[in-house]
Amino acid sequence: MRTGGWRAASFIIVAEIGERFAFYAVASNLIIFLTGPLQEGIAAAAAATNVWNGTALMLPLLGGAIADLWLGRYLTIISASLLYTLGLGLLAVSTLVGHHCNAAATGDRCPAPPTIQVTLFYVSLYMVAVGEGGHKPCAHAFGADQFDQSDPGESVSRSSFFNWWYFGVCAGTAATLLVVSYVQESLGWHPGFAIPCAVMACTLVVFLLGTRTYRYTDTSGTRNLFAHAAEAFAGWRRRQRSRLRAAHRTSHQASHQGVVGVSAEEPPEASRRSRIDEEAQVVAATTAATNTAVVVSEAKDVLRLFPIWAMTLVYAVVYSQSMTFFTKQATTLDRRVGEVVKVPAAALLAFISITIMVLIPVYDGLIVPLSRRFTGRPSGITMLQRIGAGMLLSTVSTVIAALVEERRLRVAREAGLADEPRIQLPMSLWWMVPQYVVFGAADVFAMVGLQEFFYDQVPDRLRSVGLALYISIFGIGSFVSSALVSGIHRVTAARGQSWFSDNMNRGHLDYFYWLLAGLSALQFFAYVFFAWRYKYINRTLEPRTCDT
Numbered sequence: 013m014r015t016g017g018w019r020a021a022s023f024i025i026v027a028e029i030g031e032r033f034a035f036y037a038v039a040s041n042l043i044i045f046l047t048g049p050l051q052e053g054i055a056a057a058a059a060a061t062n063v064w065n066g067t068a069l070m071l072p073l074l075g076g077a078i079a080d081l082w083l084g085r086y087l088t089i090i091s092a093s094l095l096y097t098l099g100l101g102l103l104a105v106s107t108l109v110g111h112h113c114n115a116a117a118t119g120d121r122c123p124a125p126p127t128i129q130v131t132l133f134y135v136s137l138y139m140v141a142v143g144e145g146g147h148k149p150c151a152h153a154f155g156a157d158q159f160d161q162s163d164p165g166e167s168v169s170r171s172s173f174f175n176w177w178y179f180g181v182c183a184g185t186a187a188t189l190l191v192v193s194y195v196q197e198s199l200g201w202h203p204g205f206a207i208p209c210a211v212m213a214c215t216l217v218v219f220l221l222g223t224r225t226y227r228y229t230d231t232s233g234t235r236n237l238f239a240h241a242a243e244a245f246a247g248w249r250r251r252q253r254s255r256l257r258a259a260h261r262t263s264h265q266a267s268h269q270g271v272v273g274v275s276a277e278e279p280p281e282a283s284r285r286s287r288i289d290e291e292a293q294v295v296a297a298t299t300a301a302t303n304t305a306v307v308v309s310e311a312k313d314v315l316r317l318f319p320i321w322a323m324t325l326v327y328a329v330v331y332s333q334s335m336t337f338f339t340k341q342a343t344t345l346d347r348r349v350g351e352v353v354k355v356p357a358a359a360l361l362a363f364i365s366i367t368i369m370v371l372i373p374v375y376d377g378l379i380v381p382l383s384r385r386f387t388g389r390p391s392g393i394t395m396l397q398r399i400g401a402g403m404l405l406s407t408v409s410t411v412i413a414a415l416v417e418e419r420r421l422r423v424a425r426e427a428g429l430a431d432e433p434r435i436q437l438p439m440s441l442w443w444m445v446p447q448y449v450v451f452g453a454a455d456v457f458a459m460v461g462l463q464e465f466f467y468d469q470v471p472d473r474l475r476s477v478g479l480a481l482y483i484s485i486f487g488i489g490s491f492v493s494s495a496l497v498s499g500i501h502r503v504t505a506a507r508g509q510s511w512f513s514d515n516m517n518r519g520h521l522d523y524f525y526w527l528l529a530g531l532s533a534l535q536f537f538a539y540v541f542f543a544w545r546y547k548y549i550n551r552t553l554e555p556r557t558c559d560t
Contacts, residue, residue: 023222071145328489402458
């Protein structure tokens with residue numbers, strides 16, 4: 013039976029769609045739940061959301077290492093999915109422990125939640141983060157493993173796989189934002205968290221159905237960077253002990269010869285043991301030298317990616333705002349469509365996903381063939397050029413967000429609603445759509461480009477770790493965003509008016525967006541410098557040049 017290829021990858025893509033559905037059912041409306049039933053302030057809720065999201069995006073480093081070193085990608089995905097499902101189930105249970113209150117639907121302030129609800133909620137929330145940490149890097153790498161890079165046809169298919177993978181991710185996200193956000197805001201949080209639990213359970217079943225079609229990468233006998241480092245250290249310890257024993261034996265023989273005479277012969281048994289010890293030392297030294305060489309080589313391959321990794325952190329900080337302040341902004345606007353339908357604030361995130369779903373086929377079917385005519389590359393433009401285009405679009409999106417927020421604050425003042433944060437402003441939600449659309453276009457370039465870059469530019473044995481490094485960009489970005497929001501909140505609140513006031517009509521999110529736009533512009537120019545200097549390792553998809 014032929015394994016691998018698009019048939020096998022389709023099971024993994026469908027499973028990833030379900031996983032993204034489950035993740036965004038929690039992430040997209042988390043700030044609404046924290047400021048509603050859990051009664052946290054806007055700045056504290058945004059910081060807590062960023063910390064959780066950052067943790068969920070940093071844990072793939074551990075999950076990828078465990079997969080490469082111990083369990084393998086297939087078993088790690090299964091184990092992580094089980095924990096993921098359990099965490100989502102407990103999350104749904106936590107909503108039954110406290111008061112039955114839906115501030116988003118009623119406009120009323122909920123009573124303070126009991127401690128047991130808060131504790132159970134955060135424990136289950138971080139169980140989901142741990143499950144995400146094991147599932148995300150392994151599913152991604154396992155899907156790419158279904159295409160043989162040495163086969164010219166499958167190599168091109170692998171490049172398309174990253175596009176369609178992200179298309180599937182966005183399909184799952186859009187479904188969440190259009191369905192679950194409505195359930196959470198209109199029907200309550202318990203069904204809103206129970207639905208993703210059921211979807212994640214079904215996702216695991218779909219993944220298992222494809223077991224016989226998968227192409228498995230044999231990781232037995234291979235080690236990742238961390239394992240090689242440990243093995244090299246152990247080899248160094250063995251060499252040190254061997255040298256000490258050899259020095260002790262030489263000293264003992266010299267002493268013995270001084271007593272019985274220079275011509276004294278070593279007993280045959282002792283001579284045989286000495287030769288065996290010497291041969292063992294040679295084998296140990298050779299093994300240790302090989303391991304050390306592998307560690308050095310792999311360390312260099314990973315470290316050379318660091319400038320690109322660091323130069324995309326501000327992009328990740330901007331990315332964090334889409335699930336926090338963008339959503340809170342939307343809660344203040346007129347979200348009615350017609351006389352009956354009221355769009356949930358988190359549902360506006362669907363415009364990012366829909367934009368991606370529209371543009372990925374355009375990119376794959378139009379932009380790549382056209383650019384291929386000029387560059388001669390199978391992928392059209394290089395991975396770093398693609399990332400840079402996305403970063404530039406992200407900067408534009410932030411500028412649009414700042415301008416829209418300035419208008420929102422002006423409308424609040426002119427309508428006399430600056431001190432009425434619970435009354436919706438006479439400003440349509442459609443004003444916020446452009447920032448979502450441009451940010452979605454940025455993701456088509458930057459997000460997919462980063463995925464392919466960190467998969468392609470690491471040694472084969474480090475593919476899971478490479479994708480975990482890509483994910484860690486957004487983890488660190490979330491932590492930076494949390495620290496930035498907390499620091500700015502403390503400084504500006506001490507001066508009399510926080511930029512992130514609980515009354516958003518008196519805050520200054522526009523200042524924050526302008527700050528991010530400036531940082532994004534500076535980082536873009538720095539990125540261009542490092543991308544221009546970067547030399548690709550000799551892979552099928554990219555030539556070894558300095559081209560960005």
